[in-house]
Amino acid sequence: MARNICFCAAITAVLISLCIAATLDIPIYRQHLIVGDETRGKSIKASETKPNPVWHNDTIPLQKFMDAEYFGIIRIGSPAKNFKMVFNTMWGDTWIPSAHCGLFEIACMTHTRYDSSRSSSYQEDGTIFSTGDTANDLQGFVSRDKFRLDHLTIENQSFIEMTHIPWIPYGLSKADGIIGLGFPDLRHIKAPSFFTNMLKQKLINKPMFSFYFNRDATTERAGRLVLGAPDRKHVNESTLVTVPVIGKLYWNIKMDRMVIDVRDKSHPFCKDGCEALLDSSTNTIVGPRDEIQLINDLLGARSFVPAIFKMDRYMVNCREFAKLPPINFVIAEKTFTINSKYYVQHLTYESLEICLSPFVPSDEKFWQLGGAFLMEFYTEYNFDHGQVTIGKTKF
Template structure:
């Protein structure tokens, strides 16, 4: 049982808090491809970030084929590499549609801050481009201990694009659950600006204002193909519609804080019978921080019962995860999300989370109960659908992913 608990805890990077980010301007395109392969870290001093380069003229911003490898962890997290400061130090970050703020663990964490100590920490004393701010910052989280720290500024390097003097929070207190089990070090928020909990320029707004990207748009494309290391792509400032099979569906954002859209209904089709959820439409928040799909408790419990899923660990752990029989998982029924009158169907070979630990195999339902009325639609849905997010129009474009 201890092994089972360990493996489930490891995938529970499900954030209870959500923030916001971004505003419009003009520039170029920057792409972040996503890979499954392990990360290879370089020394903090590298040829393109040497102190000897400080006085050199700034070259034109490259934009074609500027990519950063990312790592996928147990179908639970997708994160990319940013480099911060001079000499640049690498951090693994989740690019989160349910946050607006950007934060990294700080070297000023206390020795008892275990979640901070086991991750890469930002040390301002080792960066020549650091600028002091010091404004206290706290991220309020419902149901969890809060993150807290202070604001700093430094250069953020994305492949060959440098975001200068970007404000972020150096976090000095990080609750161990859930962050102690996250492979990512921090968060880069991509939600709307009014969701900020710290009133500084957001990451996406800075890219626009500094002319690093062309359009107030970002795009996510994920790929679960096990035969390739490439697991998807985040495109900042443009779209990549060659990954779309068929047409795109335009869906208005109903709450410009989160990327919230209206789902008409959710259907489970089992043989000749159809079971309906979200019958009278519901708010659905697109969430790139996790693989799960969270919904109202009564509806999720009913849905899991129809899948034959049962609670995985004792309720005292408050994990709210359900397990299915791995041998039968491929036979589970598809789930159909009707959005803007269009069917978006997810299939069990993608929505079931398969985990292995030593000789043990565990299969988890992605459906997680919550006492909120909204649904949070994470990777179990997004892995099969290409999505574009437009700050100017307040719209999301959704299409079937071409594999």
């Protein structure tokens, strides 16, 4: 009984995390893209020392939480304090929980909170913030402080100190907050975004970032985010395709179609082309309700919907999911295939297990391609050119 309760708690945490989409604590590894410090760990003479290298990009190691969310560490304030942050292509702003949360703000109190009184580099702004969404309202106020990466420091970065964070969907999220990587027009506040500030302060040379995700299920390493540079070490360059972004708000591109072959029959979706938003914050693939229902039927998935979560998730047979068909996404007339070994979310706790389809229905007409798609592909995002580059990852 106790084991079942623990597993249910774990599944509850995952389901909460999967809701985050408005949705990787120890740095695992880091690839230095400009220069390396080959003297680390060696004794050197004063005459042999060299000036510190000038960095024009930085790398953030990513971790994953039960394949449901991906986050990395940002250090904020002086002295610096670690925050686990989701780098979210679906958001324009940056926010973290505030020490000014009320005692009954459970989602805030259970995460790392920012206390301006303990940071000597804090700067007051005070602008009031609210998403205005009655069902999922976030409330707080704007502040400024230093944001520190491994090699770069962003000065006077504006962010939202959240004082009200809904329990659903944020309460059991592993991450503390969000750094928005959407286009500037997606911001709720007027101050420069995290990425815009990096450019304005000449910390990076190129107005781009790139994601590489690690699909190894045996590790919490989830890959890395590179800010200001491409990172094509793990991509098959012959598979790269570059497509324009539609509208420069979200990172949404045109998807030509999607095809699933089952029992020698092809089942097309998005037949006349459709918009697809690339979503780094979650592991799901979201699409129009009628098409998602048909896809889940083809996968033999059955509904798994705890009513309190106000979400639609489907389960597949854990003993059979490896036999599920590959799914083909056609973008710029090039086919990108994902396999069930990676697109099914396989959760285990001792001898108990559950397997979730990544396909989640929505009342919107566009698609959102999250980690179930991104896990098998390398992606580059270029602000100035308004384009996304996608290629097959080498493992």
